[in-house]
Amino acid sequence: MRLITHLRHVDLAVPDYAKQLDFYTHTWGLRPEHTDSGLTFLAAEGSPEQYVVRLREAADKRIDLIAFGAATPADVDTLAQRIAAAGVRLVSEPGTLQTPGGGYGFRFFDNEGRTVEISADVAVRRHRAIEEGESIPVRLSHVVINSADPEGTLAFYSQHLSFALSDTLMHPRMGEMMWFLRVNAWHHSMAIARGPHPSLHHASFELRGLDEYMRGTGRVLRAGVEKIWGPGRHLAGNNTFSYFLDPSGNTMEYTTELEQIDEDTWHPHLYDFSNPEVSDQWGTANAMNEFVARRSFNDPDKGLFQAPPV
Incomplete structure (x- = not known):
């Protein structure tokens, strides 16, 4: 349960x-x-x-x-x-x-x-409806982690915390590469990517809608922030994506319209991301290549098995 x-x-x-x-x-x-x-x-x-x-x-x-x-x-x-x-x-x-x-x-x-x-029992913060045209995050959508042992990490979150598998990305040469996990009706709240070391792959923030997502993407671009990938629309989760690097080299994503699924009837797909439409249904994003992949690996996490002081 x-x-x-x-x-x-x-x-x-x-x-x-x-x-x-x-x-x-x-x-x-x-x-x-x-x-x-x-x-x-x-x-x-x-x-x-x-x-x-x-x-x-x-x-x-x-x-x-x-x-x-x-x-x-x-x-x-x-x-x-x-x-x-x-x-x-x-x-x-x-x-x-x-x-x-x-x-x-x-x-x-x-x-x-x-x-x-x-x-x-954490107190609820006073929040508000985001207005039309406001290109700021509504909520934290999901977190994706890199794992040197993704099968073990998938088993950990599935067995101990009852996370459910929504979809998997695979490549004909490299095998299974990313697993999308849900804890509610959102297609994923967490995903696990196969990587060379444990680290943050990206954190994603939901915007109000397509217009606000594009305005936000443009605002961050105009601010001179390095864009890694996007704008586009993934197949798994059916959400939009624009990935940027924060000053520390962590990847941050603007997204919107992440799919909400019927958990009782959902069956996980296995998507081959060598098919360009899997990565980006629209075809508007730069190609998923070595550059994009390398930036997503991030630096090895230096805090493993060390609890933060706060």
Whole structure:
């Protein structure tokens, strides 16, 4: 039985904190809601989550945390007991959270050493409907991670957290390369990409609609940010994509219209991405090539099996 309800936030440690903060607020369109010394919690205007990205100043670049929600504290306790009994290493036992919005949660290391948090009863942030033409993120859509052992990582999230497989991308020469996982009716809240090392592949932000997505893509381009890939429309998930590099070299995506599926009748597809229409149904994006792939690998994550200090 699945007890996780949704994706909450992704927390990043970065050496160039001031540059990153400027990018996420002035260029990307997030709002700094809570700030401490070398620590900022960034909210999306349309999201009830207290924050969708947390930036922390650190010597080493890493994913600090990927956070998911559960419906009740009892569900948090059940998940903690379940994964501890399976031999998964807990970082913290269930308890009161000290982050904005409070709540009740716990943290653990996944199979490759990323820190994951599951929480319930976090206070809802005052948010608003994004207006027509507003090209800022509505919510955090999904997070994609690179894995040196993607089959093991897929098994971990499927077995311990009941993530469901929506679709898989494969290549005739390279085999299966990406797995899209869901925790609710959205086609994916997380995906796992085969990579040379564990790292962040990208984080994706949902915009209000096609017009706002294109306006946002154009605004970031005009700001001189390096575009990696897009604009286009994927087949898996049927969502649009424009990928950019943040100042630390993390890939960030603007998207919209991610598919919502009927979980009772859905059957996963195996898509061959050597077919150009799988990567981009529109044919408007630059070709998926070695350059795009290499940028997506990112730097090796330096925080594996080391819990973040906050």
